[in-house]
Amino acid sequence: MTQRISIGRRPLMLATLATVLPTATRAAEMPPIIFVHGNGDTAGLWITTMWRFESNGYNRDRLFALDLRYPQASSVYDKAQPGRSTADEVMQQLAAEVTRVKALTGAAKVVLVGQSRGGNTTRNYVRNGGGAAHVSLLVTCGAVNHGVLVSDKMLIGSEFNGASPFMRGLNGPPGEVVAGVRTVTIRSDSNDKYAQPDGAYLGMKGVPTGVGFDGPALAGAENHVLPGADHREAGYGLATLAPLYQAITGVAPTTLAITPEAAPVLDGKVSGFEADAPTNIGVDGARVTIWRVDAATGERQGGAVHDRITGEDGIWGPFTADPKAFYEFVIAASGYPVTHIYRAPFPRSSAILHLRPQPFAKGDTDAAATLYMSRPRGYFGGGRDKVLINAQPVADVPPGVPTVSTTRLLGEPGKTVIGTFNDETIPARTWPTASGHITVIEITG
Secondary structure, eight states: OEEEOOOOSSOOOOOOGGGTSOHHHHHHHSOOEEEEOOTTOOGGGGHHHHHHHHHTTOOGGGEEEEOOSSOSBOSSTTSOOTTOBOHHHHHHHHHHHHHHHHHHHOOSOEEEEEETHHHHHHHHHHHHSSGGGTEEEEEEESOOTTOSBOOSSSSTTOTTBTTSHHHHHHHSTTOSSOTTSEEEEEEESSOOTTSOSEEGGGTEEEEEOSOOTTTTOOTTSEEEEETTOOTTHHHHSGGGHHHHHHHHHSSOOSOSSOOOOSSOEEOOBBEEEETTEEEEEEOTTOEEEEEEEOTTTOOBOSSOSEEEEOOTTOBOOOEEOOTTOEEEEEEEOTTSOEEEEEEOOOOSOBSOOOBOOOOOOTTGGGSSEEEEEEOTTSOBOBTTBOEEETTEEOSSOOBSSOOBSEEEEEEOTTOEEEEEETTEEEEEEOOBGGGTEEEEEEOOO
16 A cells, blocks of 8 residues: 655644543553664664654653664675674664663564665564564665665675565565564655666666665555655655654654754764774764854854763763754864864754764865765755755756755855755854864754
């Protein structure tokens, strides 16, 4: 069964879980949810999703986001590779998290929500890791459930190849879903770069992939379609909330807005890279300094409001924020550029505000200052989105299917730069590359 969902950018007022469950019993009735991120990502990408669940009355203590130590998949699904993880390694980490969450909450079963590669991990656990006995509902979002291509000549052995033994095992007999585990999929209609019949977005233009727009759907599941959503938005985006919340609770969310708290407490860890792949392992000895900045210019206001050097776990907080303030996070970690990350105000608390230094890429140090604008929870769509730097459209976002999540500006240090993505605007300042500094505007939405 496939259901199409169409949701605009404005908050909607819908039904509420609070009208279904009495206040005294509501928390106990909420199943624990474990969110599993995608390839190369961090648990922090689920922040806005978790905020919206909380804003609809979902108990914060029932929401968990798994941070996979080595989030990047190995080239061959069952072969160890430095800085990367096999399909079995991430499945085992998920299994340990399920055990931990069940013990912590006393719940008999959990809900799993997997985005992109997280769909592979959750499905593998349910089918091959004994997870069927511990999972009541599995939701995959923008998942590569039939691979990004089906080939016996390319991506040999990759877990993203629909012809690999791994993927055939997930989709083979007795069926694409596991008996006893309700399964829901959420996908784009035709805007997912990894569910395209042509290999153009894999660098193989004109080569048939063997995968259709409906590649993320599963036979036997409840399949939802989000018109216009890109690959990441199908997991982390605003439009995903309604079908996801409905699947878990049985009712629609009250609102798609995020309800602010008076004094949000923020925390997380600093991670880095290993063998040129991102990790979610804490960096020891990193210094994180936070400055409140002017909402119009990005210039610092007063002294630092937080300053801490991380220990072995990489934890940089906690920090109590003003929910109306813009902040600059400065990460100084050995072996990396000093990274200045500018963020919009934080309306709610989060313990998964993870930070990662931005390495210099080719050409970055040729300029006096380098700035990236990044959208971790989605892509920039040329012709679909308003993507501006200093009120001017950026030149490196192609039209058509959204494929890029960063845009770069090379310029001079000591300048104010205003980044805009649709309704979100963030001010920043540029810093000199000659002394090893780099700027990042990180979009929240």
